[in-house]
Structures are given as C-alpha cells and as structure tokens.
C-alpha cells in the first residue's frame with residue numbers, strides 16, 4: 001500500500017481504484033512500479049523542468065510537448081535567437097514560467113535551475129558559420145554558458161539531471177557511415193563543433209565527479225516550422241528575393257541527414273529513463289535513416305514554391321564545401337536510440353518537404 005500511495009501521489013488516475021477488489025489492477029500496478037520513474041517523467045505530474053533556449057526553434061517545440069505531458073515548465077532565454085511568440089500560447093498557464101535572462105550571467109543560471117528536476121539545456125548560438133569570422137561567440141555562448149549551467153546545478157539542491165542539445169558536428173569528418181556514438185577520435189572541423197564537444201566533456205565530468213546523470217543528444221540537421229536558420233530557410237529567403245536564380249553554397253553535393261522536429265521531440269521522451277542512473281552519462285545520435293544532397297534540397301524547395309530557377313553553385317573554397325567548417329557528408333547511426341523504442345517517422349527528403357511547407361505557410 002505504501003508504494004501505491006507514492007505512485008498515486010505522482011500520477012493521478014481518473015478512474016475509481018479499489019485495492020481489495022481489483023487484484024489484476026494491483027498486478028498491473030506492480031509492473032508499472034518497476035518503471036515508476038519513467039512513468040512519472042513521461043506522463044508528467046508535479047515535476048518541474050527547465051528548458052534553456054526554450055523560446056528558440058527546437059526549444060519551443062520541446063516546451064509544447066512537455067506542457068502537453070503535464071510538466072511544470074520554466075523557460076530561460078535571452079531572446080537573442082528565440083522569439084516570445086513561439087511560446088506565447090502558454091502564458092497564463094499556472095504550470096508555465098518564462099524567465100528572460102542571459103546564461104552568461106551566473107546569477108541568472110542559479111535562478112534558472114532552482115528547484116528543477118531536469119534541465120534540458122538547449123541555449124546556444126547554433127550558427128556554425130559564425131565560427132569562421134568570430135570564434136569567441138561559440139566559446140562564450142556555448143562553452144561558457146554550459147559551464148555556468150553546470151555550476152549552478154552543482155550548487156543547487158535539486159537539479160542533477162541534464163539533457164544536452166549536442167550535434168553531429170562533434171564527429172568532424174567521420175570516415176564511417178552511418179556514424180556510431182562510439183566513433184573516434186572526435187576531431188571537429190568547426191569551432192561550433194569543438195565548443196559542443198567541450199560541453200559534452202564538461203557534462204561527462206560533472207556526472208562522474210558530482211553524481212549528475214546526463215544525456216547527450218547528437219542531432220543531425222533539424223528542420224521544421226519556426227526554424228530561423230539552415231539550408232531551407234536560406235533557400236526560401238533567397239528565392240523570395242529572386243525567383244529566377246538560386247545561389248547554392250558549395251558544389252551542391254554535400255550529403256547529410258535531415259530530421260523533422262516532431263521526430264526530435266519524441267527522442268527527448270525516449271531518453272528520459274536514462275536520467276535515473278546516477279553518475280552516468282549517455283550519448284545518443286538522433287537523425288533520420290538516410291541522407292539527401294543539397295542540390296536535391298534545392299529542387300524540393302523549388303517544387304514546393306512552384307518555380308524553376310537557375311541554380312548557381314558558389315564553390316569558392318574549391319572543395320565543394322559551403323563554408324569553412326561545413327562537414328560534407330553526415331549520416332548518423334540511430335540504432336542505439338532505436339533500442340529505446342524510438343524511430344523516425346519520415347526520411348530526410350520528406351522531412352525537408354514537410355518543413356518547407358510549414359515554413360512557407362507561416363511566412
């Protein structure tokens with residue numbers, strides 16, 4: 001009975017429950033109890049979670065999903081890349097808090113993580129190209145910010161679980177495809193990838209040194225509505241200015257994996273049980289099961305816009321890359337994540353097509 005009470009204090013059944021008469025339900029409940037933590041985390045209840053960067057593209061989709069699951073959600077965002085409009089639907093809901101602040105300020109971090117059960121750390125400058133002109137941005141906005149978040153968590157009473165938004169760029173130019181999580185050595189070719197790898201290292205060390213539990217999610221290219229950067233956004237913007245010609249950075253043969261945002265959001269749910277293992281950090285790739293080249297992406301965007309512009313390839317670097325730090329080929333092995341029951345619902349081409357439609361609809 002005691003366990004039963006603990007269970008029900010976190011998870012509310014709507015049906016009547018009579019212990020004496022319903023043996024089958026007790027048996028079922030015993031099984032559920034074994035995955036008690038998973039249930040509480042996946043189905044909501046009173047748990048408070050923090051989403052740094054929650055007003056951004058990926059963050060706001062994650063916030064929607066967490067709110068629908070019944071969590072109390074606190075967003076921390078400085079709105080440098082995000083938009084309040086992405087989460088305004090939740091204003092006025094008692095389970096939702098929006099804190100505007102910059103995570104480079106340690107006091108902000110302390111307030112942000114206070115009382116949090118899980119910190120989903122997504123705040124970052126995601127512009128890979130920027131590293132070429134100003135490497136210090138990635139040092140500050142990614143590495144320093146992550147260090148501040150971890151330090152604030154270390155000093156807090158509650159917050160000891162972290163899910164981190166990492167990236168395929170930590171692999172640099174991998175030689176094995178699809179690339180598995182245990183691939184090495186990890187030699188990023190962009191400052192962004194290097195900063196993210198540094199963040200992964202810090203999180204791993206905090207898990208082992210201070211008893212945190214951590215999940216590192218290495219995303220492929222994520223696409224979908226509300227996105228403000230990336231190849232589709234770039235093509236749509238250029239084509240709106242000039243419907244006759246499209247500049248494509250690089251030789252158009254860069255081949256990568258694209259994941260629709262809805263498949264990324266379901267990956268967050270799939271990894272939550274991993275956070276129950278104290279002192280452990282786990283890395284998971286998240287991507288689709290195939291790849292698509294940039295020229296094909298351009299064709300899909302044009303099909304969706306109903307136009308036939310001339311393609312102009314801007315291969316200034318001479319090696320086919322769009323910019324210094326652009327990884328030419330990327331496909332991640334997602335077998336490990338699929339072992340947790342997750343799988344992508346669309347392939348790379350379909351993810352591009354759906355996202356293009358979503359972006360065109362919202363503009």
Ligand code: NAD
Pocket residue numbers: 052053054055056057058059076077078079080081082083101102103104121122123124125126141145165166167168219220221222223228230
């Ligand atoms: P985004 O720019 O839409 O979201 C990032 C959010 O972080 C923004 O809302 C921004 O305002 C906020 N932010 C930035 N610096 C901050 C600071 N110092 N303090 C507080 N808030 C700050 O980008 P996104 O595409 O949603 O990316 C989310 C995360 O996923 C990032 O960590 C990014 O590196 C990672 N990621 C994205 C992709 C992708 O394809 N979009 C791929 C791999 C990894």
